[in-house]
Amino acid sequence: MLKLYCWGGVSEQGRSCFLLGDGNGFILMDCGVKRTFTAFKAGEYPQWDVNLLTRIDATFLSHAHEDHCGALPVLTKLGIQRPIYTHHLVVPEVTKSCSAWLQAVDSMGHKKPYEMEHVLSLPLHPVDFGVKIKIKDCEICFNPSGHVPGSAWFDIMWGDKRIIYTGDWSTSSLFISPPEFSGHADAVVLDGAYGAAVIRQDSIYEQLLEAITATVSKGGSVLLPVPRIGRSQEILILLSSALKVNVPIYVEAPILAGLRGFLRDPERSGIKCPAQITNICDNEKIKEFCRISDIPQKGEAVILATDAMGSSGATKELIDRLGISENNSIIFTGFLYEGTKGDQVLKGAVDGIKARVTRFTWKVHPDWKDIEDMLRKIKGDPIVVITHVAREKGDELAHMLRQKGVRAIVPRIGEIIDLSSA
Numbered sequence: 001m002l003k004l005y006c007w008g009g010v011s012e013q014g015r016s017c018f019l020l021g022d023g024n025g026f027i028l029m030d031c032g033v034k035r036t037f038t039a040f041k042a043g044e045y046p047q048w049d050v051n052l053l054t055r056i057d058a059t060f061l062s063h064a065h066e067d068h069c070g071a072l073p074v075l076t077k078l079g080i081q082r083p084i085y086t087h088h089l090v091v092p093e094v095t096k097s098c099s100a101w102l103q104a105v106d107s108m109g110h111k112k113p114y115e116m117e118h119v120l121s122l123p124l125h126p127v128d129f130g131v132k133i134k135i136k137d138c139e140i141c142f143n144p145s146g147h148v149p150g151s152a153w154f155d156i157m158w159g160d161k162r163i164i165y166t167g168d169w170s171t172s173s174l175f176i177s178p179p180e181f182s183g184h185a186d187a188v189v190l191d192g193a194y195g196a197a198v199i200r201q202d203s204i205y206e207q208l209l210e211a212i213t214a215t216v217s218k219g220g221s222v223l224l225p226v227p228r229i230g231r232s233q234e235i236l237i238l239l240s241s242a243l244k245v246n247v248p249i250y251v252e253a254p255i256l257a258g259l260r261g262f263l264r265d266p267e268r269s270g271i272k273c274p275a276q277i278t279n280i281c282d283n284e285k286i287k288e289f290c291r292i293s294d295i296p297q298k299g300e301a302v303i304l305a306t307d308a309m310g311s312s313g314a315t316k317e318l319i320d321r322l323g324i325s326e327n328n329s330i331i332f333t334g335f336l337y338e339g340t341k342g343d344q345v346l347k348g349a350v351d352g353i354k355a356r357v358t359r360f361t362w363k364v365h366p367d368w369k370d371i372e373d374m375l376r377k378i379k380g381d382p383i384v385v386i387t388h389v390a391r392e393k394g395d396e397l398a399h400m401l402r403q404k405g406v407r408a409i410v411p412r413i414g415e416i417i418d419l420s421s422a
Ligand SMILES: [Zn+2]
Pocket: 063, 065, 147, 168
């Protein structure tokens, strides 16, 4: 019996982790951590069954955001050394993502979930898009999902069942080819991060450009806390092409390094506008910085720095530096986990922050229209397992899909879904 075990990332956002297996073979899909901090605990990990976990044949990783990969080194720590397949662009990101999480936990004074040696000994195997990997009765093909460079959706054939595991996906990227879903499917494990919301990316672009222009025109600076890969480069592409006001854009070195990396083999990496990326790398307005002391104290600037949550890295210090002046702005563009510095700043719970603090949702997941469009292209009557979204929003999405005749479900953590009769 083919079953999907929902170990994390259902009825919640964070710690995505799914086991797929028929008793003979088992594969793990993603293995993330949920970035939450309390006085006693850092992070929430998948609720796995260790007996089953030790039986996995391989792990398939959709991308290297910590909510998808941050718990992988726990497997190494447990002595599980089965291959981890992921796109070649994602391979170097896994180490960075896991070590950043480790550092964040450590800096908050919490017990580390694993050591650096467990991160460095992850058995990562690079995969290209379009390549099929066979594990017992299962065949998996990686396809570009449009979320971040190298991010993949998995096309899985298990016996006569076809399962689509979307991973995080998006049709709105400025530089990555969008995913193409088609054909008959028996089950779709769907990223429904925005629930049933309709998000117009164009209006987000306008709002962001307006907010930056307003601050800079008054002599203030803007801090954009961003992840190292993906949204940071998207925003950079937007700013370099559409920001009319003349202001230096300071970009933390790893963000630019990531951008240059995409130029090495754009086609193989699913990058759709290499010429535009080359222009950004040569643009005089764009200034690379390694330490925040590289950014002049005086004069207006737009700063793209990591991490996106403000919990560690340059952002953490820059929030304090820029936050003290009401002329400045801090603009968040993504999800903020509760208890992170970014979350606290946005809620006005950090003393001494006078800067204007706002948040826009930069679209990196599918909205209602994308999901509707995607499911229209898929034939058969698949079970649609809604993931990557809090219970309430997931229920709303499921309700709307059911009204259209879709067999949508929102599992709870630990739920096991029988796919053999799907
Ligand atoms: Zn992601």
